[in-house]
Amino acid sequence: MDFLPIFFDVRGKPCLLVGGGEVAARKAALLNRAGARITVVAPEAREDVIALTVSTEGEYHQREFQPSDLDNVYLVIAATSDSAVNARISELADARKLPVNVVDQPSLCQFIVPAIVERAPITIAISTGGNSPVLTRELKERIEMAVPRGYGDFARLLGSWRDEVKSAIADDQQRTRFWESLIKGEVASLVFQGKTEQAQTTFREQLQAVSHEADKHRQDKTGEVWLVGAGPGDPELLTLKALRLMYAADIVLYDRLVSDEIMTMVRPDAEKVFVGKEAKHHPVPQEQINQKLVHYARQGLKVLRLKGGDPFIFGRGGEEIEELAEAGIPFQVVPGITSASGCSAYAGIPLTHRDYSQSVRFVTGHLKDDRPDLDWNMLAKEQQTLVIYMGLMALPVISSKLIDHGMRADMPVAVVEQGTRANQRVVTATLQDIDKAVSAAALKAPALIIVGAVVKLRKTLAWFGDQEA
Ligand SMILES: C[S@@+](CC[C@H](N)C(=O)[O-])C[C@H]1O[C@@H](n2cnc3c(N)ncnc32)[C@H](O)[C@@H]1O
Structure with missing residues (x-):
C-alpha cells in the first residue's frame, strides 16, 4: 500500500x-x-x-x-x-x-x-496510488452503478436505530447477525424504493421479533451446526447457501481440503479451528471432531463445519450429524460440488457419454489392511466410468487388480491433482502405464483417478488452462 x-x-x-x-x-x-x-x-x-x-x-x-x-x-x-x-x-x-x-x-x-463516490453520509474513496487516473474513473463509474442512491438514506436510518437495537439485543454476535440480515433484507429494499415510513415500521417489527428470539435464546442456549460442502477448491464453485452461512457463522471447523482462498471468504471475526491433518500428519480423530461440534453448539454458537467437496461423499458427514442428532442439536446440511464433478469438468472428461459410458461409480481407494477392499469383478466392467477417491497410494494395486479381473490394459486413465485450482495438473495414460506416468510426474494428494473410455475425450474437450503433467 x-x-x-x-x-x-x-x-x-x-x-x-x-x-x-x-x-x-x-x-x-x-x-x-x-x-x-x-x-x-x-x-x-x-x-x-x-x-x-x-x-x-x-x-x-x-x-x-x-x-x-x-x-x-x-x-x-x-x-x-x-x-x-x-x-x-x-x-x-x-x-x-x-x-x-x-x-x-x-x-x-x-x-x-481520492476519487469519491458519495452517498452521504457514506463516502467511498478510490485511489490507484496515482498510477492511473483513467482506471480510477472506470472504478468510480462501476461503483456509482453498483451502489444504489438510497444507500445514504439507508445509512441514516440504520444510525437512528443503533441505540435502540443495542438495548434490545444484548448479545454482540446476535446483534451483528440482526444488522446483517437487515442490510440484505426487506427494510433495505423498502428504503431503496423510497418507502421510508414502511421501512421504519418493518424495522420495528423485525427488531421486536428478533429481541423476542434473543430472550428465548438466552433461556435455551443451544446453537446450531451447519454441515457445508465447500467444493473441490475453486471458490466460484461454492453454493450461494454455503457463502451465506460462511458469513453468518460464529465458529468454523475446517478440513485440509478447504482451500485458503475459500477460508478468506469466511466472516473475518469468526473463530477458525483447523481439524484436518496437522504438520506431522496426525489427523484430529473423528470422535474428537464430533465432540467439538456438540460442545460449541451447546455454547449457543452457530457452528459451521466446512468440508472439501460434498460432505456426504467420502466426507464422514453422516457420522458427524448422527452424533448431533443423538445430542438433540439442530443441524442443516448443504451439499457441495464433489471432486468427481469438479475434477472431471475442469479436466474436460464427461463422466458419462452416450457412446462410451452409461453409468458412473464413485469408489474409495483407501487402503484397508494395506489393500483396497473392492468388488473388482463389478468395477472391471466396460461401458462405465470409475472415479476413485483417495486412490493415489494404492494406484499400482488398483490398476493390476482391474487388469486381473478383465479390464483391458489399454483402458484410458486420468489422474487429476489439485482439481479446479489454478495449480491443477492432469496425467493421462493407459491402465497398464498410469502408475509409471504418475510417479514420473510426482503427483501428490489431493488427487482423483478417473478410469474409462470417456478419458480419451479430454484430448478435444480440455478447456481449463492446466497442463498435462
Ligand atoms: C476424504 S475425501 C473427501 C472427498 C470430498 N468429500 C468430495 O466430495 O470431494 C478426499 C479425496 O477427495 C479427492 N479430492 C478432493 N478434492 C480434490 C481436488 N481438488 N483435486 C483432486 N482430488 C480431490 C481426493 O481423492 C482426496 O484424496
Whole structure:
C-alpha cells in the first residue's frame, strides 16, 4: 500500500488552498463539503472560490503565496499553475510536518485526494496510488452503478436505530447477525424504493421479533451446526447457501481440503479451528471432531463445519450429524460440488457419454489392511466410468487388480491433482502405464483417478488452462 487510507475531520478547521482557478475551485468545493474553513491565497481568484471563503468563515488573500500562510492551518492544497510555486509550498509544508497535496503531482504530495463516490453520509474513496487516473474513473463509474442512491438514506436510518437495537439485543454476535440480515433484507429494499415510513415500521417489527428470539435464546442456549460442502477448491464453485452461512457463522471447523482462498471468504471475526491433518500428519480423530461440534453448539454458537467437496461423499458427514442428532442439536446440511464433478469438468472428461459410458461409480481407494477392499469383478466392467477417491497410494494395486479381473490394459486413465485450482495438473495414460506416468510426474494428494473410455475425450474437450503433467 503506497498511502494510508484515512478520513480526515476538518470540520471548522482552517485549511489553506493556494490558487484560485478552475482546479482550485474543485478543491474548494470539496473542502466546503467536508465543512472546512477555507483560506485562499491567489493574486486572482474565481468568484465562486472567493464566495466559499466567505461562506465558510475563512479568508481570501489577494496576493502571492508567502511562508507565513502556513501558520495555524491543518492542511494545505497547492493548486497554482506555477510548478515552482507548487514545489516550494510542498517543501515548506513538509518541513513543518503539515499534510500537503499538490494537484496532479504525486511526488510532491504527502496525501492524495481520492476519487469519491458519495452517498452521504457514506463516502467511498478510490485511489490507484496515482498510477492511473483513467482506471480510477472506470472504478468510480462501476461503483456509482453498483451502489444504489438510497444507500445514504439507508445509512441514516440504520444510525437512528443503533441505540435502540443495542438495548434490545444484548448479545454482540446476535446483534451483528440482526444488522446483517437487515442490510440484505426487506427494510433495505423498502428504503431503496423510497418507502421510508414502511421501512421504519418493518424495522420495528423485525427488531421486536428478533429481541423476542434473543430472550428465548438466552433461556435455551443451544446453537446450531451447519454441515457445508465447500467444493473441490475453486471458490466460484461454492453454493450461494454455503457463502451465506460462511458469513453468518460464529465458529468454523475446517478440513485440509478447504482451500485458503475459500477460508478468506469466511466472516473475518469468526473463530477458525483447523481439524484436518496437522504438520506431522496426525489427523484430529473423528470422535474428537464430533465432540467439538456438540460442545460449541451447546455454547449457543452457530457452528459451521466446512468440508472439501460434498460432505456426504467420502466426507464422514453422516457420522458427524448422527452424533448431533443423538445430542438433540439442530443441524442443516448443504451439499457441495464433489471432486468427481469438479475434477472431471475442469479436466474436460464427461463422466458419462452416450457412446462410451452409461453409468458412473464413485469408489474409495483407501487402503484397508494395506489393500483396497473392492468388488473388482463389478468395477472391471466396460461401458462405465470409475472415479476413485483417495486412490493415489494404492494406484499400482488398483490398476493390476482391474487388469486381473478383465479390464483391458489399454483402458484410458486420468489422474487429476489439485482439481479446479489454478495449480491443477492432469496425467493421462493407459491402465497398464498410469502408475509409471504418475510417479514420473510426482503427483501428490489431493488427487482423483478417473478410469474409462470417456478419458480419451479430454484430448478435444480440455478447456481449463492446466497442463498435462
Ligand atoms: C476424504 S475425501 C473427501 C472427498 C470430498 N468429500 C468430495 O466430495 O470431494 C478426499 C479425496 O477427495 C479427492 N479430492 C478432493 N478434492 C480434490 C481436488 N481438488 N483435486 C483432486 N482430488 C480431490 C481426493 O481423492 C482426496 O484424496
